[in-house]
Amino acid sequence: MSNADVLNFIDGAFTEGTTGKTFENRNPINNAVVSRVHEAGQAEVDAAVRAARKAMDGPWGSMSPQDRADLLYKVADGINARFDEFLKAEIADTGKPVSLASHIDIPRGAANFKIFADVIRSHGSEFFETVTPAGEEAINYAVRAPKGTIAVICPWNLPLLLMTWKVGPALACGNTVIVKPSEETPTTATLLGEVMNDAGVPPGVYNVVHGFGPGSAGEFLTQHPGVDAITFTGETTTGEAIMKNAAVGIRDVSFELGGKNPGLVFADCDFDATVDGMSRAVFANCGQVCLNTERVYVERPIFDRFVEALKAKAEGLKRGDPFDKATSQGPLISQEHRDKVLGYYKRAAADGARVVTGGGIPSLGGDYGEGSWIEPTIWTGLDEDHPNIREEIFGPCCHIRPFDTDQEAIALANDSRYGLATSIWSQDITRANRAARKIEVGITWVNCWFLRDLRTAFGGAKQSGIGREGGVHSLEFYTEMRNVCVKL
Ligand code: NAD
Numbered sequence: 001m002s003n004a005d006v007l008n009f010i011d012g013a014f015t016e017g018t019t020g021k022t023f024e025n026r027n028p029i030n031n032a033v034v035s036r037v038h039e040a041g042q043a044e045v046d047a048a049v050r051a052a053r054k055a056m057d058g059p060w061g062s063m064s065p066q067d068r069a070d071l072l073y074k075v076a077d078g079i080n081a082r083f084d085e086f087l088k089a090e091i092a093d094t095g096k097p098v099s100l101a102s103h104i105d106i107p108r109g110a111a112n113f114k115i116f117a118d119v120i121r122s123h124g125s126e127f128f129e130t131v132t133p134a135g136e137e138a139i140n141y142a143v144r145a146p147k148g149t150i151a152v153i154c155p156w157n158l159p160l161l162l163m164t165w166k167v168g169p170a171l172a173c174g175n176t177v178i179v180k181p182s183e184e185t186p187t188t189a190t191l192l193g194e195v196m197n198d199a200g201v202p203p204g205v206y207n208v209v210h211g212f213g214p215g216s217a218g219e220f221l222t223q224h225p226g227v228d229a230i231t232f233t234g235e236t237t238t239g240e241a242i243m244k245n246a247a248v249g250i251r252d253v254s255f256e257l258g259g260k261n262p263g264l265v266f267a268d269c270d271f272d273a274t275v276d277g278m279s280r281a282v283f284a285n286c287g288q289v290c291l292n293t294e295r296v297y298v299e300r301p302i303f304d305r306f307v308e309a310l311k312a313k314a315e316g317l318k319r320g321d322p323f324d325k326a327t328s329q330g331p332l333i334s335q336e337h338r339d340k341v342l343g344y345y346k347r348a349a350a351d352g353a354r355v356v357t358g359g360g361i362p363s364l365g366g367d368y369g370e371g372s373w374i375e376p377t378i379w380t381g382l383d384e385d386h387p388n389i390r391e392e393i394f395g396p397c398c399h400i401r402p403f404d405t406d407q408e409a410i411a412l413a414n415d416s417r418y419g420l421a422t423s424i425w426s427q428d429i430t431r432a433n434r435a436a437r438k439i440e441v442g443i444t445w446v447n448c449w450f451l452r453d454l455r456t457a458f459g460g461a462k463q464s465g466i467g468r469e470g471g472v473h474s475l476e477f478y479t480e481m482r483n484v485c486v487k488l
């Protein structure tokens with residue numbers, strides 16, 4: 001695949017499609033055009049849905065779970081064999097540092113196929129022996145059938161990781177998929193088409209259509225009656241729009257949405273480890289992980305010391321060449337997103353926040369001046385009802401506020417329409433666990449952040465999502481349970 005032209009992948013073949021429309025894919029480190037992407041229209045989405053449905057009637061539909069698992073291992077091996085190509089493509093699309101992409105994005109792209117291959121290999125049926133009060137006897141067994149054709153709508157922040165996190169379980173369970181990658185990061189999903197073909201995945205099982213949301217491939221796909229279920233990762237407001245489309249035909253949804261994640265730092269924490277961990281939680285991926293912490297609450301006795309220590313971490317981040325292993329902060333995804341984040345920076349300053357560090361655009365030499373770089377930023381002193389505390393910013397920034405009691409910290413953490421993730425930092429494990437059980441989120445980390453075991457349930461509470469995925473939990477969404485009752 002040439003990096004200059006990104007094509008749709010339908011029924012096992014790459015195609016420009018019929019719209020004649022292309023859009024530019026830019027590298028946010030310098031805003032240079034890296035490729036032209038061929039936009040799919042209604043005809044391409046129709047063709048992808050047709051191919052995906054037809055593939056269910058072919059060898060894929062009758063393949064045993066063991067054989068599917070073997071195939072998914074080949075896909076994972078195919079990603080690993082072309083690791084550097086995936087790495088370069090992901091970095092060109094996102095500008096993220098190689099230190100991050102080579103440790104998280106690409107390895108997880110492969111691991112997401114192996115974990116769900118293992119799950120499907122080892123998963124059995126449910127079985128019950130039944131005796132009714134009237135003395136009738138029966139056996140009940142339940143089998144899991146694929147749901148059918150699944151639309152996978154993806155964001156730009158961890159493109160390969162989040163896409164394969166859905167495609168892995170969908171295929172393991174015997175479904176077919178149509179992926180709509182983010183318009184900002186179209187490349188690795190397309191490259192995966194080559195890996196699928198090389199691995200021997202039948203045509204039509206994995207399809208990719210490119211474009212935007214409203215009036216484009218995203219909307220055409222989620223409105224399509226031939227799609228049986230929709231799995232989506234992205235903003236909460238986009239989730240609302242997709243849910244309306246899913247309502248027509250009563251299609252199931254699995255949503256991983258936005259967050260405004262709190263982090264709780266207790267005075268009895270291991271201070272240095274906490275500052276390290278919180279620095280990652282706030283600034284990793286330039287603050288563009290749904291799990292990043294944007295609200296930090298620190299117990300008063302260590303508040304000033306913590307603020308100074310996190311400031312030092314922010315000021316120690318190194319921006320620049322993403323392929324330099326020492327680079328620790330990339331740019332934001334686009335100029336448009338930077339304008340949004342800068343709006344929050346300006347508002348905090350105008351509303352009287354203490355800007356502990358950052359607040360603007362760094363001066364970087366050469367063509368990096370055209371990129372969407374931004375300073376990591378810390379505020380204190382804002383009221384809890386300020387937009388910077390209520391709304392997801394999705395940038396390398398946080399507000400830090402002191403607290404006096406555990407009860408107050410938990411109430412502050414819970415005062416949000418979001419409920420995705422939190423991290424709690426304390427050496428008193430009983431205290432940390434008491435807090436963990438009261439915080440209204442799907443994922444709590446104690447003395448760590450974004451430490452993942454792919455068998456665990458992942459997802460958000462409140463407006464941060466619907467459903468849980470991970471390990472066997474993914475089977476709930478990607479399969480239909482069919483119960484058979486046999487009278488003896
Ligand atoms: P987004 O919602 O703007 O876009 C996500 C995808 O949806 C893109 O592919 C886009 O083209 C498509 N889309 C947009 N409007 C659509 C519509 N009306 N119909 C169908 N498709 C449509 O999100 P983003 O800016 O790409 O990603 C950032 C957001 O994603 C943040 O809010 C972040 O918190 C969230 N996110 C959540 C998780 C999680 O696990 N909870 C993970 C990653 C990102």
Ligand code: 6OD
Nearest residue numbers: 157165289290291452458
């Ligand atoms: O680790 C995962 O499985 C996952 N879904 C991470 C989400 C990160 C959000 O940006």
